[in-house]
Amino acid sequence: MTQRPQVIGLVDFGRLVCNGDEAFSREWLVTNGIGGYASGTIGGVRNRRYHASLVAATSGPSVRTLLVGDLPITAVYRGLRYPLSASRWRDGSISPRGHLWLQRFYLDGAIPVWRWAIRDALLERRVFMIHGENTLCQHWSLVQGASPVQLEIDLLVDCRSHHALGRLDAPSPAMDRIDRGVKLAWRAPSGPQELFVQCAKCVPSPRGSWWRDWFLADEAARGYDAIDCLWNAAMLEVVLAPGANALLTASTASQSERFPDELLDAETARQGELLSRAGFDPVGPALAQLAMAADQFVVARPLRSNPSKLAPSIIAGYPWFGDWSRDTMFSLPGVLLATGRAEEAKSLLSAFSQWLDHGMLPNRFPDSPGDPSEFNAVDAPLLMVIASARTFDASPDPAWLTELWPALEGIIAAYTAGTRHGIGVDPQDGLVHAAEPGVQLTWMDALVNGRVITPRMGKPIEVNAFWFEALESLARLATVLGKSPQRYSDASARVRKSFGKFWNQQRSCCFDVIDGPDGHDQSVRPNQLFASALGDELLPIGQRRAICDCVMANLWTPQGLRTLAPQESAYLGTYGGDPTSRDEAYHQGTVWPWLFLPLIKTHYLVHHSARAIGDFVFPFVNHLREGGLGSLNEVFSGNPPHEPGGCTAQAWSVGAILEAWAWIRAREAQPPRARAARLAGA
Numbered sequence: 242m243t244q245r246p247q248v249i250g251l252v253d254f255g256r257l258v259c260n261g262d263e264a265f266s267r268e269w270l271v272t273n274g275i276g277g278y279a280s281g282t283i284g285g286v287r288n289r290r291y292h293a294s295l296v297a298a299t300s301g302p303s304v305r306t307l308l309v310g311d312l313p314i315t316a317v318y319r320g321l322r323y324p325l326s327a328s329r330w331r332d333g334s335i336s337p338r339g340h341l342w343l344q345r346f347y348l349d350g351a352i353p354v355w356r357w358a359i360r361d362a363l364l365e366r367r368v369f370m371i372h373g374e375n376t377l378c379q380h381w382s383l384v385q386g387a388s389p390v391q392l393e394i395d396l397l398v399d400c401r402s403h404h405a406l407g408r409l410d411a412p413s414p415a416m417d418r419i420d421r422g423v424k425l426a427w428r429a430p431s432g433p434q435e436l437f438v439q440c441a442k443c444v445p446s447p448r449g450s451w452w453r454d455w456f457l458a459d460e461a462a463r464g465y466d467a468i469d470c471l472w473n474a475a476m477l478e479v480v481l482a483p484g485a486n487a488l489l490t491a492s493t494a495s496q497s498e499r500f501p502d503e504l505l506d507a508e509t510a511r512q513g514e515l516l517s518r519a520g521f522d523p524v525g526p527a528l529a530q531l532a533m534a535a536d537q538f539v540v541a542r543p544l545r546s547n548p549s550k551l552a553p554s555i556i557a558g559y560p561w562f563g564d565w566s567r568d569t570m571f572s573l574p575g576v577l578l579a580t581g582r583a584e585e586a587k588s589l590l591s592a593f594s595q596w597l598d599h600g601m602l603p604n605r606f607p608d609s610p611g612d613p614s615e616f617n618a619v620d621a622p623l624l625m626v627i628a629s630a631r632t633f634d635a636s637p638d639p640a641w642l643t644e645l646w647p648a649l650e651g652i653i654a655a656y657t658a659g660t661r662h663g664i665g666v667d668p669q670d671g672l673v674h675a676a677e678p679g680v681q682l683t684w685m686d687a688l689v690n691g692r693v694i695t696p697r698m699g700k701p702i703e704v705n706a707f708w709f710e711a712l713e714s715l716a717r718l719a720t721v722l723g724k725s726p727q728r729y730s731d732a733s734a735r736v737r738k739s740f741g742k743f744w745n746q747q748r749s750c751c752f753d754v755i756d757g758p759d760g761h762d763q764s765v766r767p768n769q770l771f772a773s774a775l776g777d778e779l780l781p782i783g784q785r786r787a788i789c790d791c792v793m794a795n796l797w798t799p800q801g802l803r804t805l806a807p808q809e810s811a812y813l814g815t816y817g818g819d820p821t822s823r824d825e826a827y828h829q830g831t832v833w834p835w836l837f838l839p840l841i842k843t844h845y846l847v848h849h850s851a852r853a854i855g856d857f858v859f860p861f862v863n864h865l866r867e868g869g870l871g872s873l874n875e876v877f878s879g880n881p882p883h884e885p886g887g888c889t890a891q892a893w894s895v896g897a898i899l900e901a902w903a904w905i906r907a908r909e910a911q912p913p914r915a916r917a918a919r920l921a922g923a
Contacts, residue, residue, distance in 0.1 A: 251526040251862075252870050253347035259283065264340045265327070268292075268869050268889050269353040270559055271377075272537040273370035276302025279377050280560055283355070283870070284340035285327040287311060288459040290469065291560035295491045296403045297375035299434070302540040302556060303563030303606045305403045306429075308436050309377065309396070309491045310471040314339070316359055317391040323359050331454040331468055348871050350512040351533040362386035364481075369508045373541070376492035380505050383481040392479045394489065397452055397471035400427040400434050404561065404608065406460075407470035409451055416447060416474055420497045423475050431610075439496050440479050440489040448473040464819025512536075518581040527862045531899055534872040535576040538892040539585065540564065542606070545595040552592035553577075553585045557605075558875055558888030566593065566602035567684055568893055570624035571835065574631050575896025579903040583636035590629050591641070594648035597622070600655020601664075619664050619675040619682040622652040623707035630714035633721070643722060649715060653729070656708070663698075667756075670742070671735030672700045673708045674756065685804065685828035689821050695828050699757030702743050703768040709736040709779060740779045743772070750791040751784075765795050765806035770839035776846050789847045792840060799860040800877040800885075801834035801894075807879070814880030816887075823886070830879035831886075834861065835897035842904060851905050861898055873898070 258264060264284025272278045276298030280291060287293075287310070295309035313326035324337035344358040349367070357364045363384040370377055383390050398414065399407050414425040414436070422439035453470040461467035479487050488501035515536055521528040541551035542564065555576055557568035569589070577586040596603055596613070602621045603613030626649050633642055659665030662677040675682045676698035683704060685695040712733035716726035743751045745761070751769035754762040770792060773785040780788070795806035805812050805828070813826035841854050861873060868874050869889025876887040 251348070251530050252866050253345070254283070254866075255345055256343070259343040259346055260341050264343070264346075265329075265335075267867070269348075269368075270537065270869060270872065270890055271351065271353065271368055271370050272540075272559070273298070273374060273376070274372045274536075274540060275375070276305055276540045276556065276563075277370065277375045278305075278537075278559055279368060279370065283346045283353070284343070285313075285325075286329050286335065287455060287469070288329075288457055289560065290406055290457060290460055290465075291403055292457075293403070295375070295377040295436075296560075297493050298540075299375075299431070299493075300610045301606065302542055302554060303608050304610060305608075306434065307399055307401050307403045307405075308434070308493070309398055309438070310407070310469075311395075311397040312379070312489075312491075313395045313397065315393040316357070316362075316364060317393065318359050318362050318386070319388055323357075325357055325364075329456050329458060331456050333456065348530070350509065350516075351537065351871060352508065352512075353870070356384070359390075362388075362390060364390060367505065369505070371492075371504060372508065372511060374492065374494070376490055376494070376496060378504055378508075379489040380501055381479070381481060381487045381489065383483050383485055386483045389480050389482045392477075392481065392487075394477045394479065395448070395452075395473055396423070396438055396475045396477060398425060398436065398474050399471055400429050400436075402608070406457075406466055406468070407472075409453065409470055411472075413449070413472050414474060418445065419495065422477065424495075425474055435493060436491065437493070437495045438475075438477070438489070438491045440477060440487055441501075442479070442487075443489075444478040445475045446478070447475050462817070463823070464821075515580070519579075520581060527865065528899070528902060530865055530871050531873075531895055532580050534890065534895045535580050535892075535899060537872070537890060538572065538576055538895070539582075542592065544592055553589040554592070555589070555892050557893075558891040559869075560888065560890075562888060563606050563608060565605040565618075566596075566621040567604065567618045567624065569593070570602075570621055570628050571684075572892040572896035573628045575838075575898070575900035575903070576892055578631060578635045579896075579899040583632055586628070586632040587636065587638065587641050590625065590632060591645060593625060594645055597648055597651060599660045600652045601660060617662060617680055617682055618684075618686075619662070619673070619701075619704055620684060620707055622656075623704070623711045625649075626652055626711035626714055627707065630718055633718065639722065642718060646718075646722065649718075653711065653715060653732075657732070666732075667700070670739035671732060672705050672739055672742075672755075674700050675704060676758070687824040687827040689824045694825060697754050697757075697762070699754045699762070701754050701768065702751055703771040705736060705740070705743075706772040706775060706779065709733055709740070710775065712736065713778075737779060740772070743769070744780075744784060748791070749787040751780075751788065764809055764811075765791065766804060767792060767796050767802045767833075767836045767840070770802075770836070770843050774839040774842035774846075782847070785843060786847050789840075789843050792843075797840070798832050798877070798879070798881075798883055800864070800883045801832040802836035802840060803830050803832050803879045804828040804836075805830045805879075812879070814878060816876055816878045817884070826879075827876070832877040832879055832883055833875075833894075834873055834877070835891075835893040838897040838901050841901045845905060845908070851909050854901070854905055858898060858901070 265286040299306045325339040345356040365382045367380040425436040455469040457467045486501045490496040519532040542554040554564040555569040557565040601616040604615040604618040687694040716729035719726040752761040796803040812830040816831040872890035873894035874885040875891035877883040
């Protein structure tokens with residue numbers, strides 16, 4: 242009996258969505274835990290270069306290769322042919338229109354499920370990947386029917402970076418017949434690559450021609466080339482009897498010994514275990530669906546000290562991001578700790594400590610083989626210290642902390658002494674400054690033609706909130722290990738004493754950056770919330786209440802917080818267009834969902850209402866059904882109707898909602914007297 246995840250009904254569409262244009266804008270995603278994925282629209286139209294049936298992680302989680310672009314299906318039933326796929330072509334036409342036979346689409350946990358109604362036959366497909374392998378599985382079932390159905394599956398392939406489009410002059414693969422299917426082999430510049438496509442009792446027929454002139458609408462809208470092509474290697478015929486199942490696999494290794502229900506049962510059992518560990522079942526399907534989404538970002542990365550061994554990392558977003566240190570550390574409390582995965586958090590932090598260099602983490606891991614070279618994230622190391630403390634709180638482990646301790650101390654020492662890009666502590670006030678012309682150092686890191694859009698040189702407020710929290714964390718952890726906390730508590734006391742410099746009396750909120758080349762930056766931005774979210778540690782209650790009012794009046798939207806208030810002259814309310822237009826707006830008014838986390842903390846500590854938090858979060862329950870199905874987008878436009886943009890699945894969007902829920906739950910679970918004392922700032 243197949244074990245099913247306990248997520249039912251949240252993402253579930255009938256013909257009204259499945260047979261209309263909405264079927265081409267709602268996107269599904271499956272992942273394999275090592276960086277590989279498959280994605281597409283529920284109606285079958287490929288809108289992105291990243292819409293593919295198999296993108297394999299060929300060198301760590303960041304280096305990914307598109308191997309199977311599409312698997313168009315035609316069903317032959319009672320002598321008639323029924324195309325089940327759809328494609329948009331260069332002239333704008335959509336042909337075939339197989340989505341018109343689609344009766345239902347839904348998510349079973351994280352597994353997308355299609356059901357086509359063809360006369361009296363009901364045909365079902367489930368798509369998933371084998372965890373830890375570059376193997377895509379399509380599980381087909383003829384749920385009902387008076388006669389067998391014959392499936393004709395075109396195998397459309399390439400061997401290219403998932404960032405690239407197809408080229409008609411690209412070398413075609415060599416093909417051989419093997420047990421249950423075909424083997425394709427390329428001589429790629431990066432080395433030989435093999436693909437095995439198999440299904441029991443399938444009959445392959447060689448093809449050998451290009452399918453060309455796909456029009457990828459989302460690529461065109463984002464200002465990129467949008468015409469694609471794929472190599473039709475073969476057509477596979479599979480016959481399904483009524484009530485029978487078949488498993489089609491596309492993999493970088495042979496799957497001759499695999500059986501349909503065995504693999505499906507293993508994946509659904511794995512997802513069920515994740516939900517049990519997270520403990521969200523009594524809460525409702527939205528959090529459970531977010532726990533499934535969080536799992537998609539968790540990947541394995543080779544250890545720096547021993548590349549033959551793997552440790553967890555967190556992909557920043559699908560489909561195009563790799564793992565970025567800042568995103569990883571921001572996301573860790575929600576993606577791992579809130580879902581009951583503290584042991585993986587420990588392994589991740591230990592692994593990332595090996596990449597520290599002069600107290601800094603690599604900003605990102607490159608999309609090609611080789612070590613990272615960009616160390617320009619001023620916040621990432623501080624966030625690592627904070628994440629380490631939260632991980633220890635979730636799963637106290639003195640041996641692990643002792644091993645990690647030199648790395649954590651090294652971060653504080655490097656910032657105190659000064660490190661690259663002008664990052665260091667001002668001896669006059671104990672605050673962290675960061676400044677190097679032409680280098681983007683904070684999370685507001687857009688760069689256009691060599692120009693940093695939001696340079697924020699000086700002392701950014703959120704960096705200093707993180708600096709304070711990191712110092713407080715190390716002081717507390719030092720005591721746990723029997724070490725003196727004095728230097729950390731002394732340093733945090735200096736930050737606390739100096740933090741009043743950030744208050745802007747004229748605007749009744751905080752400066753975004755102080756002591757910059759042009760003085761203080763009084764732009765109304767959300768970064769001040771990271772200070773107010775710490776309660777009375779850095780800001781008194783009156784200032785925190787004023788910040789909450791300011792943010793709600795100027796930055797709040799139902800989908801997150803604007804990065805800049807609309808009344809500011811630099812505000813850009815629409816996120817879209819070509820890369821330059823998008824990057825110009827990225828942090829100049831664009832809405833980011835993850836910023837709800839410090840707002841929720843601030844609002845709760847000021848207004849003492851958990852019910853209000855539910856109203857903040859509810860729009861995201863709807864959004865789980867609107868864009869990247871079962872997940873949350875990276876950004877939204879600042880102006881109504883706040884159209885989604887960026888990645889369709891973003892780790893810190895998902896992680897922020899999960900962390901906020903866990904944070905509120907922990908505080909509401911306190912005894913009434915203790916809760917009242919905390920809310921009063923005692």
